[in-house]
Amino acid sequence: MDWSNLQIIVTEPLPAKCVVPVLHHTSNWDFPVGLSIRPIIETDIHYVGKDSLFRWPYGKLFSALGGVPVDRSKSNNFVDAVAAVFPRREVFRLCLAPEGTRSKVDHLKTGFYYIALQAKVPLVYCAFDWGHGEIRFSAPYWPTGDKEQDFEHFYDYFRGTEGYHPELDFDIPPPKN
Numbered sequence: 001m002d003w004s005n006l007q008i009i010v011t012e013p014l015p016a017k018c019v020v021p022v023l024h025h026t027s028n029w030d031f032p033v034g035l036s037i038r039p040i041i042e043t044d045i046h047y048v049g050k051d052s053l054f055r056w057p058y059g060k061l062f063s064a065l066g067g068v069p070v071d072r073s074k075s076n077n078f079v080d081a082v083a084a085v086f087p088r089r090e091v092f093r094l095c096l097a098p099e100g101t102r103s104k105v106d107h108l109k110t111g112f113y114y115i116a117l118q119a120k121v122p123l124v125y126c127a128f129d130w131g132h133g134e135i136r137f138s139a140p141y142w143p144t145g146d147k148e149q150d151f152e153h154f155y156d157y158f159r160g161t162e163g164y165h166p167e168l169d170f171d172i173p174p175p176k177n
Contacts, residue, residue, distance in 0.1 A: 009136035010041050014124050016091045018140060019116040020045060021154070022126040024163025024170060025097035030128060034095065035065060037135060045093045048082055068092075079111050083118035095126070104168045113150065117143050125154065131162030152176055 014020070022034070038045050044066060051069035054062055059069075070081045086092050094115065098108040116123050122140035129136065138157055143150045155172045163169045 005133050007134045007136075008037055008040055009134055010043075011137060011139050014043050014045075014093055014137065015122060015140055016093075017086055017089075017119070017121045018093050018124045019112050019119070019121060020093055020095040020124050020126050020137075021098050021112040022095060022128055023098065023158045024128055024161060024166075024168070025099045026102050026163030026165040026168040028102065029164060030097070030102070033128070033135070038066070041137075043093065044091060045095050047095050048085075068094075079114045079118060082111075082115050086119040086121060093124075099170050102165075102168065105170055108170060110147075113143060113147070113154075117145060123154070125157045127158055127161045128163060129161040130164045131160075131166065148176075 022030070034045070046066040046068055048068050048070045049062060051071050053059070054067065054069040062069075068085055070078070070085070082094065085094075094112075096112040096115075098110070098112050099105050100109045112123070122142045123138075124140050125138040127134065127136050141150075141153060152175070156175070159172050159175075161169075
């Protein structure tokens with residue numbers, strides 16, 4: 001991949017509060033590339049990590065990079081814990097990888113969807129489309145609560161995209177129509 005030709009496409013400014021699901025997450029490069037585009041698009045985008053990562057010696061670094069600690073103990077529901085961050089912050093754009101890993105998966109994690117519903121914030125999709133040399137952001141999409149309809153909209157946005165290692169891409173289902 002010739003990164004000098006990588007295009008970053010933002011159709012409109014990201015809202016102050018949103019969930020940003022990113023596909024395809026197939027490479028160790030995704031995280032540093034994601035961090036490096038934030039100053040280019042002049043937008044803070046955050047991520048969450050288990051609270052133990054935010055202790056000494058790395059806690060200040062993770063926070064400075066946009067990380068937000070979340071209690072991921074068994075007694076704490078991840079969706080509830082993350083959704084609870086939104087009202088406490090003036091700006092919180094949460095980036096999540098629904099694949100949950102850089103390995104090939106046969107289904108996506110749905111936490112990003114339920115976090116957006118519970119926090120009452122839109123989704124802004126982000127495609128890491130190495131096949132077309134693009135990282136692009138969608139306009140905000142407000143989930144309706146109709147999971148099937150909402151996921152069809154989600155899949156429509158990502159159809160035809162390729163991760164850095166396309167053999168590891170999540171296989172987006174064909175359109176329902």
